[in-house]
Amino acid sequence: MSTSKVCFRNLLLQDTVARQLSHSFSRGRIAQTYLFAGSESTGRLPSAKAFAALLQCAEPLAVDGLAADACGACESCLRIAADSHPDVTIVRPDGYEIRIDQVRALQDAAALKPGTGRWLIFILDPADRLNQSSANSLLKILEEAPSHVVFILIARETGAILPTVLSRSEIVRFASPAPSEIRATLAEKYSLSAENAAICCSLGEGRLGHALLLAESALPEISNSGLKYSHIDYLNTIKTTSRHWQEVFAGAASLEEAMRLAALPCREFYAPLLASRKEFCRSLLMSAALPVSFPIIFADMLIDRLDSAVRAMQKSFEPLFAEAKKAYPAAVIKDLDGAISSMLNSWSGQQLEELLLCLLNWYSDTLKIACGADETLLLNLDRKEDIITLAAVDDIALLRARIELVEKSAGLLRRHVQPALVIENLITQIGGLEP
Structure with a gap:
């Protein structure tokens, strides 16, 4: 299997980041701790790996206007591209959090000397999943780490990082294109x-x-089916997606392989889920009036469908656990069970977050048109006519209130307020009904 070169010149739409890191390297100014801050899918991890490749590269190049970039062809570059370099470690959450025992293992590893490269590089992705204990433990490591150790912390925003860790970090900001x-x-x-x-x-x-x-x-093809059917399509697609995941897990040869597969994108059923959610949000906003009972019925159905999906996916792991029990002690099995439960519940929570993000983007686009912005600024450019229609109906003050409402609802979900109540209240107010 061919592996793409890991280098700055292969990054997309992050030229400023590439120039900043390339310039630091060429001047020999390597910080011990970096914070790569930006929203998801802005290239933070690929950039971290490209920087790690440059630090370990046997023959860095000055190319494409960059002061320095990894060659992409030496043994170090190839091993980083394949995630097999012994001196570059990516630390990911065990379940939902990066736990204290993971950070303690990191402390032991950071005390060693590089095996084949110039540096020991540790990438924490995402570092905003550190709990309080693990964050405090990381701070101690940063204070005591040798000069040949480099930490790259990946997070959505600087506010999610412990202030004492933040003060020791060079911040690299990733703008959303x-x-x-x-x-x-x-x-x-x-x-x-x-x-x-x-x-x-x-x-x-x-x-x-x-x-x-x-x-x-x-x-996927996107149909304009209307609210009467779009919410059913959306709920059914969640169920279909869950069934696909069950097939993926059931086809795994081991528990470890199933967990690895769970971290990979499954393109064949990713697009239909996003398309059905987009169509539901469109239909919700375009509806002249909602049935009074719709918000509570839909909210209950959505949460029930997500809960059922999680239970079904958990059940698909049972045969793998039965085999794993023959090889691992009970304590390890318990930890793996907790990690899988956290992973699946995180998937459920992500569906709710992305539903609200979809609504937020519809309203943001409508506000842009209502304020006279150029249509090329629209995210949902393929639904331009719908957005123009909405902008002609809703005034600017109402649109701003709707955006604030969606953002507030997202905050309530992050604080673990009962999801059904949050979704019910949001849709009730969107529909102009009294909560």
Whole structure:
């Protein structure tokens, strides 16, 4: 299997980041701790790996306007591309969090000397999943680590990082590309028509990584079926997605392989889920009036469908656990069970977060048109006519209130307020009904 070169010149729409890190390397100014801050799918992990490749590269190049970049062809570069370099470690959450025992293991590893490279590099992805204990333990490691150790912390925002860790970090900010930039990149990279590039950008909710994933898969057709049917389609697609995951897990040869597969994108059923959610949000906003009972019925159905999906996916792991019990002690099995439960529940929570993100982007686009912005700034450019229709009906004050409402609802979900109540209240107010 061929592996793409891991280097700055292969990054998409992050030229500023590439120049910043390349310049630091060329001047010999390597910080011990970096914080790569930005929203998901902006290329934070690929950039971290490209920087690690440059640090370990046997023959760095000055190329494409960069002061330095990894060659992409030496043994170190190839091993980093294959995630097999012994001196580059990516630390990911065990379940939902990066736990204290993971950080303690990191402390032991950081005390060693590099095996084959110049540096020991540790990438924490995402570092905002450190709990309080593990964050405090990491701070101690940062204070005591040898000069040949480099830490790269990946997080959504600087506020999610312990202030004492933040103060020791060089911040590298990742800007979200404009929708027009994403569409142009998709059209060039995959030879997509303007229409299909717009659909990928829209379904990916303006996140480059998601849009790239969609561009590599078959684009779904989006029907204008109306609220009466769109919410059923959306709920059914959640169920179908769960069944696909069950098949993936059931086909795994071991528990470890199933967990590895769970971290990989499954293109064949990713696009239909996003398309059905997009159509539901469109229909919800375009409906002249909602049935009074709809918010509570839909909220209950959505949460029930997500809970059922999680239970079904957990059940698909049972045969793998039965085999694993023959090889691992009970304590390890218990930890693995907890990690899988956290992973699946995180998937359920992600579906709710992305539903609200989809609504937020619809309202944001409508506000742009209502304020007279250029249509090329729209995320949902493929639904321009719908957005123009909404902008003609809703005034600017109402649209801003709706955006604030969706953002507030997202905050309530993050604080673990009962999801059914949050969704019910949100849809009730969107429909103009009294909560």
